[in-house]
Amino acid sequence: MSATPIEPATITRATTAQEILDLARQSPTAVAEHDKTAWLGLFADRHVVEDPVGGRPVLGGLFDRRTGRRGGDPLARFWDTFIAPNEIRFHVEHDDIVSGLNVVRDVTIETGLGGGVVAKAPMHLLYETTLDEGAPRIRRIAAHWEVAPMFAQVAGVDAAKLRVAAGMSARMLRLQGLGGALAFGLAVRSVGERGKQAVRRLVESAQRGDRAALEMLGGRPVSDVTKMIAAGDTVTASCTADGAHAVLFCYLNRKDLQVTSAVVYT
CATH class of the missing domain: 3.10.450.50 (Nuclear Transport Factor 2; Chain: A,)
Structure with a gap:
């Protein structure tokens, strides 16, 4: 068992x-x-x-x-x-x-x-x-x-x-x-390019010091965002955080395509 x-x-x-x-x-x-x-x-x-x-x-x-x-x-x-x-x-x-x-x-x-x-x-x-x-x-x-x-x-x-x-x-x-x-x-249907744009806006807001965006990213602004992938309700991206390689996972609301949560893995 x-x-x-x-x-x-x-x-x-x-x-x-x-x-x-x-x-x-x-x-x-x-x-x-x-x-x-x-x-x-x-x-x-x-x-x-x-x-x-x-x-x-x-x-x-x-x-x-x-x-x-x-x-x-x-x-x-x-x-x-x-x-x-x-x-x-x-x-x-x-x-x-x-x-x-x-x-x-x-x-x-x-x-x-x-x-x-x-x-x-x-x-x-x-x-x-x-x-x-x-x-x-x-x-x-x-x-x-x-x-x-x-x-x-x-x-x-x-x-x-x-x-x-x-x-x-x-x-x-x-x-x-x-x-x-x-x-x-x-599965070809995903949050697509609009979802990627929402993630870019989140990252840019955090870089400008927006408190809500920073909190969503765990207080860790990211940069050098590349290789964005939209799959299902998620957008992932290769990036840099704290000077090291990281991967950003953003989860979106499929109805309004807003980021609801995010995790930065370093």
Whole structure:
């Protein structure tokens, strides 16, 4: 029987930053090696994978209608749909950030889809960890990347791209069902450029000394904002804070596109 996840206050007395960082780094290693068993073993019994953020989350440990049982079957289907058939490489652009029980990675992911078709996605990855069965485990991965540019890279009328598109569609329908396939496509809808503009205004206001903006950024004005990504209700950005590389996560109200909360990871 699985142990009940321990609250974060307890976890911090039992794990180290290096253990948490090592755990997060094992994920891309298992993906690159196509080691499904190792990858699934990194996750807590109850887990969430948002890849991409804005799409349908993969929920583990809950009742799964497809198999009629609780467990990690949805995560296994996610692997079979998006990871197993592809060659995936992580290109790390900055040092990884460990903040409490979270790890943030600033990367570009390169996916070989077969037939010489390759797509690249700038990405900010957030790993949230917990303690499960006495060891650190991943309880949530949030992969922030933009779906539309990825679609554009694989769209086309040449034979290789048509085969890739047909294979992806058939695999998604078989493993994710019609609802899952549609949900993935709908992930193209995000707060978009207007959301990015709202984040730029927040950053500029904080730089001018606006108290409310500074408080939202945790009292830490940021600068050198680059690589902005809009995914779902979130805008992330590579930046500088306190003279060091940082990643800004801003969460927006989808109705008025105002920033409701923000976290600066350094």
